[in-house]
Amino acid sequence: MRPKLVPLSETMHLILLALREPLHGYRIMQLVSEMSKGEVNIAAGTLYGALENLKKHGYIELLSEPSDRKKIYQTTKLGKEILANENKRLKEIVTLYEKGVEGDESL
Template identity: 45%
Template sequence: MQTPTFLILAGLAEQPRHGYGIVQVVTDLSAGEVKLRPGTLYGALERLTEQGLIEVDHEESVEGRLRRYYRLTAAGATALGTEIDRLQRHADAAREQLRRRPGIVPGLSRLVAPAGGAA
């Protein structure tokens, strides 16, 4: 799963959102690292809808423009949970590799601390 897709699904996990709301939550979740452009967002929303991972929740007219809200489906929540588990396994494996590295790289001690303990 690509990062923008992951973040879109994560951004819809809490509540339905319209396009601009999705852009904002993706920016927040990624600490500003991912900024979706409208073409990218709406292409992704169409694809995710076709895949059954999201669906239209409702539409409303705001200042004469139609605002469509999307929500995560049960299949989307399952896919998001699966991806979270996959990413966590990869992060844990990478952390273990760093922990085994001879000598500690300055600034990385917080990353390689044993689970539940201090470095």
Template identity: 55%
Template sequence: MDINYAKFLPLSEATFYVLAALREPLHGYALMQKVEAMSEGNVVIGPGTLYGAFAALEKQGLIEKLSEVERRKTYGLTDKGQLVLAEQVRRLAVMVRNGQFALSHLNAGEAA
């Protein structure tokens, strides 16, 4: 699958966690709880934000509605969503490596 990542990346922190949480199908409330737990409380998504994100991500083809039972909609990650998430993780890994390098050189300079 050929994807133009530029139109999807970088992901916002909330979108990143939504996609990461959807490695297993989840409904809205479970996803809100999972995002908060995965982010160690750094990202808290309310219902309005979440359902807006669901609509946008579904329109972009990154997630899909898998089922709907009594207003409880379960979503999952599409192949395209998985590729976009993987590219974001690759980009973040580069940032982390460079940040660690910069900090290690700052700390080495302070010790001198």
């Protein structure tokens, strides 16, 4: 049975990749923008909805709420497993592009 939220959207991939180290929301938004070279910019409301969804499914965890009220999140073991599986899945798709589809040289 396929885990929930899989296959991951580009935004979910980037959030999980960013959270391989503990980060707070604003830094997640910055890092996602940096990793995507400015192509993906997440609004605060969208980010916090995604974080809650990822947390609900056990892909990330809330580490702490420091005194300055910034919530710190990090990818869980399950989240890292999901990323590893998605990495493998996407590499397989890229291999298909690299080989081309039989009889279609335009790919």
